[in-house]
Amino acid sequence: MRRQPKRVNFTAKVGKEGRNKSLTLEEILNIFRDCGALLEGHFLLSSGLHSSQYLQCALVLQYPAHAEPFCALLAAPFQGEGIQVVVAPALGGIIVAHEVARALGARALFTERVEGRMTLRRGFQISPGERTLVVEDVLTTGGSTREVMATVEEQAGGVVGVGCLVDRSGGIHLGVKQHALLHLNILNYSPQACPLCQEGKPLMKPGSRQVRPEGG
């Protein structure tokens, strides 16, 4: 178990009048686990590295009943910032942008890669000076978030903040107001130096049918 134990007493109000809801950090983590979005075990990642935890936000976002309150919690610190546009990189960020924008009464856009370059397509436009929030499902290196920020700035939009459901970056700061629903410290290992391999734990490949531990 390598998640950071801090901030367990975190609570926040969600939703509109009459739909207030408080969730503790532990309750949020449990929902991620129940959805299979946060698995613990011994995983082979697409990078070839091994990890004791595997995160797949799409598995929690498949439930609108979770996506809406979680994104409302993510949006909460940006209420009052006059956010007009929420932008996320496709595909993982699209639902996050949509639900955060719902909470803030803003538009939801997404960027796509065209020949490797992050681009606003489909007629999406940001007018000069529009107050923009950039969101992601998971912040890992901050690379794609920075690219979305640059795309917004090319349109002369003002990036007011950055939000993600899960920050697993270990503390990257992107120079604007920043908020994450969860902070996780997920360690990766090279196969040669993996302590789980040394313990002889069976290796699972996320996304395959064997990914759910038996009985789990």
Ligand SMILES: [Zn+2]
């Ligand atoms: Zn291993």
